Amino acid sequence: MSKVRVLVGTKKGAFVLTSDGKRENWEVSGPHFAGWELYHLKGSPVDPNRIYASQCSDWFGQVIQRSNDGGKTWEAPGGDITPGPEAMKGTSNKFVYDSSPETGKPLTTHQFYDGTQHPWEFKRVWHLEPSLTDPDTVYAGVEDAALFRSTDGGKSWQELPGLRGHGTGPRWQPGAGGMCLHTIILDPSDPKRIYIAISAAGAFRTDDGGVTWKLAGIRRPDGVTQGLALVPGSAPPVFVATGAHGTAFTRDFGATWLGGDTLTSFAVGFANPNVGWVAGPRGHIAKFTAVAK
Numbered sequence: 116m117s118k119v120r121v122l123v124g125t126k127k128g129a130f131v132l133t134s135d136g137k138r139e140n141w142e143v144s145g146p147h148f149a150g151w152e153l154y155h156l157k158g159s160p161v162d163p164n165r166i167y168a169s170q171c172s173d174w175f176g177q178v179i180q181r182s183n184d185g186g187k188t189w190e191a192p193g194g195d196i197t198p199g200p201e202a203m204k205g206t207s208n209k210f211v212y213d214s215s216p217e218t219g220k221p222l223t224t225h226q227f228y229d230g231t232q233h234p235w236e237f238k239r240v241w242h243l244e245p246s247l248t249d250p251d252t253v254y255a256g257v258e259d260a261a262l263f264r265s266t267d268g269g270k271s272w273q274e275l276p277g278l279r280g281h282g283t284g285p286r287w288q289p290g291a292g293g294m295c296l297h298t299i300i301l302d303p304s305d306p307k308r309i310y311i312a313i314s315a316a317g318a319f320r321t322d323d324g325g326v327t328w329k330l331a332g333i334r335r336p337d338g339v340t341q342g343l344a345l346v347p348g349s350a351p352p353v354f355v356a357t358g359a360h361g362t363a364f365t366r367d368f369g370a371t372w373l374g375g376d377t378l379t380s381f382a383v384g385f386a387n388p389n390v391g392w393v394a395g396p397r398g399h400i401a402k403f404t405a406v407a408k
Contacts, residue, residue, distance in 0.1 A: 117135070117136040118133060118134070118135060118136070119133065119134045119135070119136065119138055120132065120133050120158070120163070120185075121133075122156035122157065122158060122166065122186075123145075123156070124152075124153030124154060124155055124156050124168070124169075125146075125152075125153060126152050127146055127149065127150060127151075128145055128146030128147055128148045128149045128150065128151060128153060129145055129146060129147040129148055129153040129156055129168055129170075129186075130143055130144065130145035130146060130147070131143075131144040131145060131147070131185070131186040132144075144186060144187075147168075147186065147189060148168075148170050148180070148189075150172075151170050151171070151172050151178075152170070152171045152172060153168055153169065153170055153171075154169040154170075154171055154239060154240060154241055154242075155168070155169045155240070155241060155242050155243050156168045156169075156243070157243045157244060157245055158245070159245040159246070159250040159253075160245065160247055161245070161246070161247070161248060161249060161250045162250040163185065164182070164183055164184055164185045165181070165182070165183055165245070165250045165268075166181070166182040166185065166186055167179065167180070167181055167243045167245060167253050167269055168180040168181070168182075168189070168243070169239070169240040169241070169242075169243055169255075171239045171240075176208070176239075177208055177210070177237075177238075177239050177240055178191060178208055179191065179192065179193070179208060179240070179255075179269050181268060181269050191208070192267075192268050192269040192270045193208060193209075193269070193270045193271065209271070209272065210237050210240070210255070210257055210261075210263055210272050210274075211237075211272075211274070212235050212237065212261060212274055212276075212279075213273075213274040213276035218276040218277075218280065222235070222276060222279045222280055222284060223235070224285060225259065225260075225284060225285060225286075225287045225288070225294065226285065226286050226287060226288040227288070227289070228288070228289060232285065235259045235261070235279070236259055237257060237258075237259065237261075238257070238258045238259065238293065239257065239258055240255045240256070240257050241256050241257065241258055241295045241296060241297045242255070242256035242296065242297055242298060242299050243255055243256075244256075244299035244300075244301060246301070247301050247303055247306070248306065249266075250268070251265075251266060251267055251268040252264065252265065252266050253265050253268075253269055254299050254301075254309075255272060256295070256296030256297060256298070256299050256311060257295070257296060258293045258294060258295035258296070259289075259293075259294045259295075260278075260279075260287060260294045260295060260296040260313045260316060261274055261275075261276075261278065261279055261296065262274070262275045262278050262296060262299070262311060262325065263275070264325070275325035275326075277321070277325055277326050277327050277328055278311070278319060278321075278325070278328050280328075281319065281328045281329075281330075283316065283317075283330070287313065287315075287316040288315060288316070289314070289315065290314040290315035290341075292314060293314070294313065294314065294315070294316070295313070295314050296311055296312070296313050297312060297313070297314055297341070297342070298310075298311060298312035298318075298342065298343040298344075299311050300343065300344070300345045302345070302352075303347075304350070305322070306324075307321070307322055307323055307324040308320065308321065308322050309321050309324070309325060310331055310343070310345065312342075312343040314341060317330060317331075318330070318331040318343060319331055331368060341357055341358045341359070341380070341381050342356065342357035342358070342380060342381055342382045342383045342393070343355070343356050343357075343383070344383040344384060344385065344391070346385065346388055346391070347385055347387070347388050348388045349388065351366060351367075352366075352368075353365070353366050354368070355383050355391060356383075357380035357381060357382065357383045357393050357395075358379070358380070359379050361374070361379070361380065362374075362380055362383065362393050362401075362403065379395045379396060379399070380393035380394060380395040380399070380401070381394065381395055381396070382394045382395075389404055390402065390403075390404055391403050391404075
């Protein structure tokens, strides 16, 4: 019988839940990193034992953690985490915006809450997305919104500056929770195609591995996309978007939408092409079916 694993990030640490295919009884491992906020955990589809985690605290800042044994043990791939003046010197915790004259120099400011221009400031990693083909390659979506990539298992990170270099970049403005790149979708049918979503700038797509980007058009009618997912195996692609006004589906990159529930949801995922789940505030979890039909 198949096994099921659920990776859970909370304000009080990370948990790894495992069960068999019946999902009647669960084993809970954790909390890992007790007392730390875990913004995201994601396992590699190539090597399930490889898990990446985004760990954050007001005291130590951002820390990338990696497990090579399914969550039993963890390491900071760029160096040890040692409290004190020399803390966080490991390269795995360095997310530096590209300011080189060739690519990054014009990308210095974005629109702030009050409409003025504000410099990009790194705060935390919201989303980690391991490669579909290489366990050592992983993408990171950060706040303030930008996309980074590591090809050495999270030891070092380089920005893909073409996203911020999109013509709309200076007009990006944070939502209520900050200007975060909260979703990364790697297209299994094309290794160079990536979809991302930013609160509150919208959704973007690249067809050349992140060099150039264009608006994907995947935007809810109310303009608020807080969670975005590609229905696995759907062709043409079916996207599900969640937000403050519920869940909606599109089969034409946002030109038309089919309504789902009207409950506020922040995250969406799939058990299979026809069964999905959304999660929202105060423990709201809902199941939907027949998405790909």
